[in-house]
Amino acid sequence: MVRGHVFIAQSLDGFIARSDHELDWLEKQPVEGEEHGYGEFVEGMDGIVMGSNTFKQVKNFEIWPYEKPVVVLSQSLPPEAIPDRLADKVRLTRARPFRLMQALKEEGWNNVYVDGGSVIQSFMRADLIREMTVTTVPILLGHGRRLFGALDRDVDLKLEEVHAFPSGLVTTRYTVLPGETSDAD
Amino acid sequence: MVRGHVFIAQSLDGFIARSDHELDWLEKQPVEGEEHGYGEFVEGMDGIVMGSNTFKQVKNFEIWPYEKPVVVLSQSLPPEAIPDRLADKVRLTRARPFRLMQALKEEGWNNVYVDGGSVIQSFMRADLIREMTVTTVPILLGHGRRLFGALDRDVDLKLEEVHAFPSGLVTTRYTVLPGETSDAD
Numbered sequence: 001m002v003r004g005h006v007f008i009a010q011s012l013d014g015f016i017a018r019s020d021h022e023l024d025w026l027e028k029q030p031v032e033g034e035e036h037g038y039g040e041f042v043e044g045m046d047g048i049v050m051g052s053n054t055f056k057q058v059k060n061f062e063i064w065p066y067e068k069p070v071v072v073l074s075q076s077l078p079p080e081a082i083p084d085r086l087a088d089k090v091r092l093t094r095a096r097p098f099r100l101m102q103a104l105k106e107e108g109w110n111n112v113y114v115d116g117g118s119v120i121q122s123f124m125r126a127d128l129i130r131e132m133t134v135t136t137v138p139i140l141l142g143h144g145r146r147l148f149g150a151l152d153r154d155v156d157l158k159l160e161e162v163h164a165f166p167s168g169l170v171t172t173r174y175t176v177l178p179g180e181t182s183d184a185d
Numbered sequence: 186m187v188r189g190h191v192f193i194a195q196s197l198d199g200f201i202a203r204s205d206h207e208l209d210w211l212e213k214q215p216v217e218g219e220e221h222g223y224g225e226f227v228e229g230m231d232g233i234v235m236g237s238n239t240f241k242q243v244k245n246f247e248i249w250p251y252e253k254p255v256v257v258l259s260q261s262l263p264p265e266a267i268p269d270r271l272a273d274k275v276r277l278t279r280a281r282p283f284r285l286m287q288a289l290k291e292e293g294w295n296n297v298y299v300d301g302g303s304v305i306q307s308f309m310r311a312d313l314i315r316e317m318t319v320t321t322v323p324i325l326l327g328h329g330r331r332l333f334g335a336l337d338r339d340v341d342l343k344l345e346e347v348h349a350f351p352s353g354l355v356t357t358r359y360t361v362l363p364g365e366t367s368d369a370d
């Protein structure tokens with residue numbers, strides 16, 4: 001099966017964005033000159049799966065930030081939500097996470113960057129995430145959109161790597177250990 | 186003012202206990218022989234402030250685990266909730282966090298270990314926490330009692346120290362930076 005990978009920053013209290021999706025709090029951090037590993041991470045991916053909220057944010061960037069193919073997972077976005085200039089870079093799907101990963105496997109994908117809070121949560125519940133790089137930002141927000149959501153079982157992790165940066169960011173890389181469900185596959 | 190200190194473990198998704206207060210998930214971790222710094226931390230404290238939930242759990246331990254004086258903060262516990270054998274070790278108060286810290290200061294306390302989810306949250310909101318040592322356990326629980334709660338402003342932190350252990354636990358120590366309210370004091 002295709003391996004899902006997460007690469008994301010959260011506040012110490014577990015938020016990836018304010019309630020209105022704002023990321024201003026990330027810009028308070030003095031990260032100039034720090035290399036948090038994003039480039040190397042993306043290099044190893046065959047493509048990116050994201051939700052409609054993430055897509056709506058990035059599609060308005062002046063420069064499209066991804067070189068890899070992007071799949072937008074949405075039950076509600078109409079095809080015309082993909083601007084013509086992105087037609088060869090982005091496709092839209094309503095597939096369920098497991099089916100989508102099967103289809104991507106058939107296309108030859110092995111490693112998928114899974115991005116956006118609710119997409120990460122649904123892929124985690126479907127046991128499709130194999131590795132997570134979580135960068136903890138030294139701030140408490142108190143409110144917002146959470147990285148993690150409800151689960152129907154504990155998910156055990158194996159710490160692979162930790163790196164602390166002068167800005168106070170702490171990057172941790174975890175392997176997701178297979179659950180009982182996977183053992184029974 | 187007395188400085189509040191937190192020393193606590195959370196799951197990667199921010200829980201300090203399951204919904205029923207269970208801590209079984211902490212015992213899954215192979216931490217034998219690891220020194221996570223608790224002894225040294227407690228050594229530097231003048232005493233401990235905890236909530237009624239934490240107190241109800243520890244009062245049934247066969248051996249009372251604290252050498253330092255303990256203050257139980259509760260609006261509802263009656264005086265007889267303190268067993269006679271703990272009468273010289275534990276006192277009960279209904280004081281609000283700020284008043285309590287003032288009273289402890291008058292007794293000569295400088296550093297207080299603040300323990301228990303809701304007490305930590307109310308002390309954080311009252312800007313009474315100066316330092317936090319948060320150990321992240323490599324597990325996702327999906328549900329439970331959270332370490333952090335709602336805030337009426339961002340709380341900026343300064344990373345002081347990070348330590349990763351063979352078990353996969355990652356200990357991070359943060360100083361809580363003064364907020365605008367404190368600057369105006």
